[in-house]
Amino acid sequence: MAAEFGRLRKGAVNTTVAAVVVAALAASQAPGVTTDDAGRRVTTGTQPSPDTPATDSATGNSPYYTDLPPLNSPNPSPSAGNTPVATGDSEAGIPATVLDAYKKAETALREAKPGCNLPWQLLAAIGKVESGQARGGRVDASGNTINPILGPQLNGNGFASISDTDGGAYDGDSSYDRAVGPMQFIPSTWAWAGRDGNGDGQKNPNNVYDAALAAAHYLCRYGWDLSTQGDLDRAILSYNNSQDYLNLVLRWLEYYRKGTHEIPDGTGTLPSDRSDATVGASPTPSPTEPRTPATSGSPKPGGNGGSTSPTPKPPKPGTPTPTPTPTPTPTDTVHHLEDADTAKLTAMAGDAFTERIGTRAETKAGKGVAKVRVRFAIIGATDATFSNGEKYATTLTDSSGAAMAPMLRAGENTGEFVVRATVVGRLITGLDYTATVTERAADALARTSDTALTCTPGGEFADQVEVKATYKGAVADKVAATATLIKSADDPAENDKGPYFKDADGKTVRTLTGLTTDAKGLLKLPKLYSDDTEGTFLLRIATTGGATLTVELKVAKAAETSPEPEPTTPSESASPSA
Structure with missing residues (x-):
């Protein structure tokens, strides 16, 4: 039975502290960044915005653990032996295999994308928030989790609605997607972001080495420099588009930067609080008693009271609670993809393609659909990439329903390859474009x-x-x-x-x-x-x-030169005859 995020107890004290801290952090956000009514940061450019679909984040904006770091700073690494450590030390400790995966991912990114300046502590902060460091380091020697780590079903009931994209291959669910593994990738994101971090020839979201390397590359796309606060914020928000999530990850990042140490696998501290509380936290949640809103003058324990409102009548026994129908998103209305006048795609090895791929998302009636995520994937035995150095790119359709892929750049491999356009979060037939790379030439x-x-x-x-x-x-x-x-x-x-x-x-x-x-x-x-x-x-x-x-x-033979005449001594003039 796959291990899933279950319903976990909600600590009232911890939640109150979290609210205070998050409010303080929100007041000091980076310049030029604001938040919308849902607590999401809103900026311009390639970072998420209020209309960003959940499927464009690494996790599909799935729930996460909200435990805050201890108030005390981490102590230095404990000495060898069986000396017990305090709670703060235990929180600062990261399971050995998990810590090794984070550090190896940082090293790999230094070579692949040195301008990103990715710190392994950022991976540790996200890993803590997403899965409690792979459930306290419950992994084998190869980095595989002892049991799969699965988020709740993203069926629109308290979460985003993301229909199945992988046939259950990663998450075992053929109806809806779930976030998978220690870094909680949804299948549609893992399909293009997955990496082989331990060199076994596989890309397994439930392997901490693979997941850590995938997260590192995911955070370093778009040419972001994570040593700058603005790009760091954008990268974290692209992982889970939530102001609270950003603030929490930044807290853990700062905590791990102050010091951490290695602890044995399987001994990490397990988180207890989650962002979803009880809403959808279990695939089959147990029934709950109807909640009675607090009225003025009769505050709830631990609350501040609220305005007077009528007390709703509890439903009659046996009366089923109606399931809300999710509001259709623009993605739900897409029926097919059409080519948007893409010219012939040909480039010489090592050069950029002069033409770009254009795709149009349309309804059944042929009307363009705006604000839909279209993913472009390079397929085939080729070393061609998009201009960002990746083989995958996601673009939002414009008001006419058109999405333009980034510029393609040819590698050294000649021949044909395919670029496939698909709609993120929608199971419809993709659209293939053939591109040709010719040999380098001179005229x-x-x-x-x-x-x-x-x-x-x-x-x-x-x-x-x-x-x-x-x-x-x-x-x-x-x-x-x-x-x-x-x-x-x-x-x-x-x-x-x-x-x-x-x-x-x-x-x-x-x-x-x-x-x-x-x-x-x-x-x-x-x-x-x-x-x-x-x-x-x-x-x-x-x-x-x-x-x-x-x-x-x-x-030719060297030209022969005539010898110089020998100089002669002038003869004495004849003496006159006597």
């Missing part, structure tokens, strides 16, 4: 020097041939080329006499393949030699894309 070649290339029979050329490749006037780097000593301008067959190159064994070679221009578009050929044949010879260089250049080589 012009030129020598970098105009020095004549000459050699004596049986000698070697003093200068090496160097050329520069360009494509439409720009540097053509990493372009494949060949160089062949040909018989004549009209006969491109390899010559069997005259100049030649040498291979690694010193043997004569008159055709070179596998040549590539460098980052500046330059190609410098090896040294040339010649046999005893005199004459004028031709070297032809050709590249992918059709650029060719024919270079003239001359082999």
